Amino acid sequence: MNVMDIFETMEYGPAPEAPTPALEWIQERQPFGLFINNRWVKPASGQYLDSINPSTGKPLAQIAAANSADVDTAVSAARTAFESWGKTPGHVRARYLYAIARHIQKHSRLLAVLESLDNGKSIRETRDLDIPLVARHFYYHAGWAQLMAAELPGYEPVGVVGQIIPWNFPLLMLAWKIAPALAMGNTVVLKPARYTSLTALKFAEIMQEIGLPAGVVNILTGEASQVGEALVRHPGVNKIAFTGSTDVGRSIRRATAGSGKKLSLELGGKSPFIVFDDADLDSVVEGVVDAIWFNQGQVCCAGSRLLVQEDIAERLVNKLRARMEKLRIGDPLDKAVDMGAIVSPGQLQEIQRLVSQGVEEGAEIWQPSWACPTEGYFFPPTLFTNVSPATTIAQVEIFGPVLVAMTFRTPAEAVALANNTRYGLAASVWSENINLALDVAPKLKAGSVWINCTNMFDASSGFGGYRESGFGREGGKEGLYEYVRPAWEKVVSIATTASPSSNGSSPSAGEPANGGQFTAPGEMIDSSNGFTPTFPPIDRTPKMFIKGKQVRPDSGYSQDVYDPEQRVIGQVGEGNRKDIRNAVEAAHAASGWAAGTTHNRAQILYYMAENLAVREDEFARRILQQTGRPYADAASEVQVTISRLFSYAAWADKYEGAVHRPPLRGVVLAMKEPIGVIGMVCSDEYPLLGFISLVAPAIAMGNTVVVIPSQRSPLSATDCYQVFETSDLPAGVVNIVTGQRDTLSQVLAEHDDVDAMWYFGSADGSKRVELASAGNMKRTWVNYGHPRNWLDSVQGEGEEFLRESTQVKNIWVPYGE
Numbered sequence: 001m002n003v004m005d006i007f008e009t010m011e012y013g014p015a016p017e018a019p020t021p022a023l024e025w026i027q028e029r030q031p032f033g034l035f036i037n038n039r040w041v042k043p044a045s046g047q048y049l050d051s052i053n054p055s056t057g058k059p060l061a062q063i064a065a066a067n068s069a070d071v072d073t074a075v076s077a078a079r080t081a082f083e084s085w086g087k088t089p090g091h092v093r094a095r096y097l098y099a100i101a102r103h104i105q106k107h108s109r110l111l112a113v114l115e116s117l118d119n120g121k122s123i124r125e126t127r128d129l130d131i132p133l134v135a136r137h138f139y140y141h142a143g144w145a146q147l148m149a150a151e152l153p154g155y156e157p158v159g160v161v162g163q164i165i166p167w168n169f170p171l172l173m174l175a176w177k178i179a180p181a182l183a184m185g186n187t188v189v190l191k192p193a194r195y196t197s198l199t200a201l202k203f204a205e206i207m208q209e210i211g212l213p214a215g216v217v218n219i220l221t222g223e224a225s226q227v228g229e230a231l232v233r234h235p236g237v238n239k240i241a242f243t244g245s246t247d248v249g250r251s252i253r254r255a256t257a258g259s260g261k262k263l264s265l266e267l268g269g270k271s272p273f274i275v276f277d278d279a280d281l282d283s284v285v286e287g288v289v290d291a292i293w294f295n296q297g298q299v300c301c302a303g304s305r306l307l308v309q310e311d312i313a314e315r316l317v318n319k320l321r322a323r324m325e326k327l328r329i330g331d332p333l334d335k336a337v338d339m340g341a342i343v344s345p346g347q348l349q350e351i352q353r354l355v356s357q358g359v360e361e362g363a364e365i366w367q368p369s370w371a372c373p374t375e376g377y378f379f380p381p382t383l384f385t386n387v388s389p390a391t392t393i394a395q396v397e398i399f400g401p402v403l404v405a406m407t408f409r410t411p412a413e414a415v416a417l418a419n420n421t422r423y424g425l426a427a428s429v430w431s432e433n434i435n436l437a438l439d440v441a442p443k444l445k446a447g448s449v450w451i452n453c454t455n456m457f458d459a460s461s462g463f464g465g466y467r468e469s470g471f472g473r474e475g476g477k478e479g480l481y482e483y484v485r486p487a488w489e490k491v492v493s494i495a496t497t498a499s500p501s502s503n504g505s506s507p508s509a510g511e512p513a514n515g516g517q518f519t520a521p522g523e524m525i526d527s528s529n530g531f532t533p534t535f536p537p538i539d540r541t542p543k544m545f546i547k548g549k550q551v552r553p554d555s556g557y558s559q560d561v562y563d564p565e566q567r568v569i570g571q572v573g574e575g576n577r578k579d580i581r582n583a584v585e586a587a588h589a590a591s592g593w594a595a596g597t598t599h600n601r602a603q604i605l606y607y608m609a610e611n612l613a614v615r616e617d618e619f620a621r622r623i624l625q626q627t628g629r630p631y632a633d634a635a636s637e638v639q640v641t642i643s644r645l646f647s648y649a650a651w652a653d654k655y656e657g658a659v660h661r662p663p664l665r666g667v668v669l670a671m672k673e674p675i676g677v678i679g680m681v682c683s684d685e686y687p688l689l690g691f692i693s694l695v696a697p698a699i700a701m702g703n704t705v706v707v708i709p710s711q712r713s714p715l716s717a718t719d720c721y722q723v724f725e726t727s728d729l730p731a732g733v734v735n736i737v738t739g740q741r742d743t744l745s746q747v748l749a750e751h752d753d754v755d756a757m758w759y760f761g762s763a764d765g766s767k768r769v770e771l772a773s774a775g776n777m778k779r780t781w782v783n784y785g786h787p788r789n790w791l792d793s794v795q796g797e798g799e800e801f802l803r804e805s806t807q808v809k810n811i812w813v814p815y816g817e
């Protein structure tokens with residue numbers, strides 16, 4: 001080719017990065033061992049696996065195949081290390097994290113080349129994106145280690161954390177897992193993905209280099225069925241943090257149900273990329289390239305559904321095809337290459353299978369005219385048009401460089417189409433009209449919304465899903481709570497609290513479970529001891545409370561409510577599946593509650609407090625009648641309940657989000673959004689306070705609720721109907737179904753239109769709720785049968801309740817022309 005030819009074609013020449021240093025690094029060390037207690041050890045099985053270079057299909061390195069015996073060893077190393085690491089001052093942990101960040105930067109080129117060789121992704125991406133973000137994550141979390149004592153008072157580390165990561169961003173996912181875990185004082189056993197372990201092993205070397213205490217980080221390579229499952233089931237593990245597919249996430253939810261292990265799940269997605277007709281189409285084209293051809297589309301938050309306003313669809317599709325024709329695919333180590341290889345032959349086949357299915361389903365396929373390299377696992381950028389929203393390729397995560405395009409006419413249609421998925425990881429909105437973009441962003445059910453940009457990540461801004469994309473956040477302050485727990489939990493779950501209603505004469509509820517830190521209820525009210533009530537039996541049968549109306553139970557049955565002497569004091573309706581369904585429907589229909597002002601919600605909570613105060617005596621007597629506790633004690637429960645309503649009225653307009661400043665020109669608005677419909681099951685202790693303590697924070701944050709009140713003492717909750725009715729609470733915001741707690745909670749937990757489930761009851765009931773919730777991956781908050789002192793202002797109210805009532809959406813708003 002002569003100079004004139006080059007001028008004509010403007011072709012890029014190859015600009016290969018040398019693989020030699022990375023290959024030498026591998027040669028000197030393989031076969032790799034397992035990293036336990038800061039030492040390299042042979043796997044118990046004595047077996048090794050090949051790690052493949054996907055761009056050639058040839059073996060790259062031999063890695064150890066760990067099994068459950070190695071998991072035992074690693075978990076006990078992490079347990080021993082936790083004894084001291086968990087108590088290491090934040091400043092010391094900060095220094096280690098800072099050292100990790102520095103060493104990542106020192107070894108950045110080796111890490112970038114290794115990642116590219118092992119995963120098949122382009123060096124341009126590993127060098128400019130993966131590795132810098134890894135370093136940034138450790139720097140950012142060094143800061144949180146330093147600030148933990150001041151910023152998270154009353155919290156402690158969870159303990160030993162099992163972490164399981166996918167192959168698409170091997171080192172970055174490791175960083176997202178390990179940095180917050182160490183910052184908060186936990187120790188770690190991490191399993192990299194089967195295909196991509198090498199950068200994790202280089203990371204292990206860095207742990208040795210910086211002198212991290214032995215056992216704080218342990219790395220086990222191997223097969224999912226050997227290592228992953230053993231880690232998930234190991235009784236010595238206190239938390240599982242998982243990133244991967246929704247199916248495996250669901251099986252982990254089931255496997256850990258009832259175990260008390262904390263769990264965070266970052267799962268799949270089918271994220272919408274919405275283009276309005278006033279968008280800057282040239283930017284949109286580059287956006288699409290980043291959204292779906294970045295990392296060969298093997299990105300959980302890939303913008304894989306292109307939703308275009310009808311009038312510009314043809315123009316955009318033509319521009320896209322022209323751009324696709326120019327994409328360069330090939331050797332990942334060539335710096336002029338846009339797209340590398342697919343991680344494995346299995347993954348390649350899966351992409352091919354789904355693409356054929358798309359063709360069969362009648363969508364129109366388009367691929368560039370050039371051919372992919374034949375050596376290695378390559379797949380060309382692919383665009384489907386004429387896709388109908390219900391087809392497989394429009395619904396299923398393909399996890400490859402395949403974009404499906406659909407059209408819409410109005411913004412409302414765009415939102416409906418965008419949310420027409422079981423996932424909710426991310427969304428991208430393109431319009432030059434900022435009013436339109438900021439109107440649409442809150443309506444999208446997704447953890448990240450990118451306005452006129454896409455696939456933006458930063459440690460300061462939490463990442464994670466809505467709906468079946470999982471729960472929990474990585475990054476940001478919100479991500480830290482995945483790795484801590486309230487310090488009081490340990491104290492209380494070891495102590496045994498007597499049930500307050502178990503004894504007719506003694507105010508056992510007020511007796512502290514842990515050595516005197518609680519307020520005895522009697523103290524709050526100045527009462528004489530001589531009150532001996534005599535009541536005629538009350539014959540009142542409250543109905544269900546659904547959609548603001550008192551309705552008869554569908555079953556037509558009632559069940560008796562007893563006092564502690566086993567005398568019948570009333571009946572309540574026996575709710576069934578149908579009542580729950582109606583209640584959930586009503587709660588859904590009341591979603592306008594979230595759109596109202598926080599001021600309005602605060603006003604209604606104050607109004608509820610006011611109306612409860614008017615009837616204080618009646619409510620106290622009702623508690624007394626159901627529980628046999630002394631009047632003063634019952635009256636004080638009412639007092640605390642009124643105060644609790646005030647607390648959440650106060651919080652309603654104060655539990656706000658944040659504005660992050662990641663390193664870009666722009667801002668990220670971290671909005672605390674309600675979760676949606678929350679199903680809640682109340683404890684038997686404190687029939688009134690236990691009920692309001694759950695309902696008030698949830699509705700203060702804009703959720704609507706379906707509540708199953710205490711089964712033993714439901715009348716305090718049903719007495720609240722009149723309080724709700726007189727407090728301007730809109731119909732459907734609070735719905736109450738009485739009856740068999742565990743039967744009804746099962747129905748609620750299985751319901752696909754319930755977004756979160758809170759359960760305060762038995763250990764067994766907790767387990768069943770966690771199991772049943774795996775269906776739509778709803779968030780759960782259960783007590784595993786452990787007591788909680790509802791009177792105590794630390795245990796009974798506050799930020800923990802608010803956090804459980806909200807999920808953070810990060811809206812990225814870049815600016816500048």
Ligand code: NAD
Pocket residue numbers: 164165166167168169191192193194223224225227228229232243244245246248249251252265266267268269299300301397399425464465469
């Ligand atoms: P995967 O679920 O098959 O595997 C993920 C990890 O879990 C691997 O380390 C694997 O070995 C392990 N694993 C598999 N089965 C297991 C089991 N039964 N018990 C314990 N561990 C088990 O997913 P993948 O194919 O490696 O990754 C692709 C998926 O990950 C996609 O669905 C993608 O959307 C998702 N992903 C999500 C995020 C996010 O942050 N939400 C990020 C990256 C990838």
Ligand code: MN
Pocket residue numbers: 051052053054060117118119195196197
């Ligand atoms: Mn590999």
